[in-house]
Amino acid sequence: MTMKLAVVQMNSTADVARNIATARDLMEVAVTRDGATWLLLPEHFQWAGGDREGRLASAEILGEGPAYRMCRDFAREYGVNVHAGSIYEALPEDGRVANSSIAFDRWGNEIARYRKIHLFDITGPDGAQYLESETVRAGDTTVVYEVDGVTFGCAICYDLRFPELFRSLVDKGAQVIALPAAFTLQTGKDHWEPLIRARAIETQCYLAAAGSCGSVPRNGQPHFTYGHSMIVDPWGHKVAQVSDGDGIAVTNFDADLVARTRRDIPLARHRAI
Numbered sequence: 001m002t003m004k005l006a007v008v009q010m011n012s013t014a015d016v017a018r019n020i021a022t023a024r025d026l027m028e029v030a031v032t033r034d035g036a037t038w039l040l041l042p043e044h045f046q047w048a049g050g051d052r053e054g055r056l057a058s059a060e061i062l063g064e065g066p067a068y069r070m071c072r073d074f075a076r077e078y079g080v081n082v083h084a085g086s087i088y089e090a091l092p093e094d095g096r097v098a099n100s101s102i103a104f105d106r107w108g109n110e111i112a113r114y115r116k117i118h119l120f121d122i123t124g125p126d127g128a129q130y131l132e133s134e135t136v137r138a139g140d141t142t143v144v145y146e147v148d149g150v151t152f153g154c155a156i157c158y159d160l161r162f163p164e165l166f167r168s169l170v171d172k173g174a175q176v177i178a179l180p181a182a183f184t185l186q187t188g189k190d191h192w193e194p195l196i197r198a199r200a201i202e203t204q205c206y207l208a209a210a211g212s213c214g215s216v217p218r219n220g221q222p223h224f225t226y227g228h229s230m231i232v233d234p235w236g237h238k239v240a241q242v243s244d245g246d247g248i249a250v251t252n253f254d255a256d257l258v259a260r261t262r263r264d265i266p267l268a269r270h271r272a273i
Contacts, residue, residue, distance in 0.1 A: 003150050003253035005176065005206065006036035008085075009229040009242040011214035012048035012182075016058055019046050020070050026248055031078050034250040037106075038147065041071070041085030042212040042229075043157045043180040044099060049216030049223065055135050059090035059097040062113070068102060076108035081147045085180035085210060086116065086156050088136075096137045101154050101180060103145050111147070114154035115139025118162050125186045132158075144172040150253060153205070157181040160195050160209075163202060170203045170268075175258050179209040188226025193238070201236040204261045206253060213245060234261040 008026045012019045023045050030036040046067035047058035062068050071084040082104045089100040099119075103112035117139050120132040142165065143154040153169030155177055169177055177199065183192050192211070200207040213227025230241040231251050240249035262268065 004035050004037045005208050005253050006030040006039045006250045007208050007210035007229045008041050008248050009213050009227055010246045012045050012212050013216050014050040016046050030248045036250050038081040040083045040178050040208050040210040042210045043086045043182040045085045052135050059088040061090050072104050072108045075104040079106045083178045096135050099136050105147050112143050112145035114143035116156040118158045120158040142168045144174050151175050153177040155179050166199050166203050176206040182212040183226045185224035185226050196232050197236045200232040204234040207232045234258050
């Protein structure tokens with residue numbers, strides 16, 4: 001069976017029902033028009049913007065909430081694999097949430113759950129502070145999963161800046177690394193593509209990166225995410241990219257290209273440290 005990868009880009013807002021409907025519509029286009037068999041949504045696609053209380057209120061008990069159910073049911077209905085970007089997962093015992101990626105096989109079975117390890121606690125170029133750890137509890141486990149004979153590794157947004165995580169995913173057999181994201185416009189315009197291409201080249205994996213795009217209110221001010229969702233092959237070539245606004249990008253996964261790249265430049269064998 002040919003594996004066809006799709007990344008979905010969308011402007012998520014604080015309207016959960018709208019976000020879920022938009023995601024499903026774009027996924028349907030990717031499957032029915034472009035033949036996608038594996039789909040990746042952006043980071044916390046079901047909610048963005050607003051404030052701390054809104055983020056906490058949007059969180060789901062996974063398996064019970066609408067974002068989880070939509071992705072599970074879509075996988076079953078269309079017989080495709082769905083990597084549900086990330087969803088805010090309620091952690092009632094903690095008072096915070098997890099930023100969690102969920103993967104479903106073509107029968108709608110949950111086959112992987114990854115909680116974002118590296119949290120976005122930074123000061124942006126404009127002086128704005130981002131303190132994800134105030135509301136999100138970090139994960140501590142690397143995750144890979146297999147569908148249709150292809151091994152996928154999990155990462156989320158700010159994880160992109162930590163190559164040691166990506167090396168660990170390759171050590172576990174990853175051939176494709178899924179990166180749902182919500183990169184800020186200010187960091188994205190300078191760092192998004194160079195980092196994605198670097199991670200693809202050094203891991204010799206496909207890098208599928210699905211980002212949110214456009215503006216959303218944050219603390220009463222407009223906050224812009226970068227978009228530019230893309231798929232990069234193991235040689236570092238950008239083989240598919242979404243244009244501005246909501247959209248999808250699709251490409252075929254080529255296992256032979258992964259194997260050939262690793263054979264010709266045998267990084268795993270040459271690694272000294």
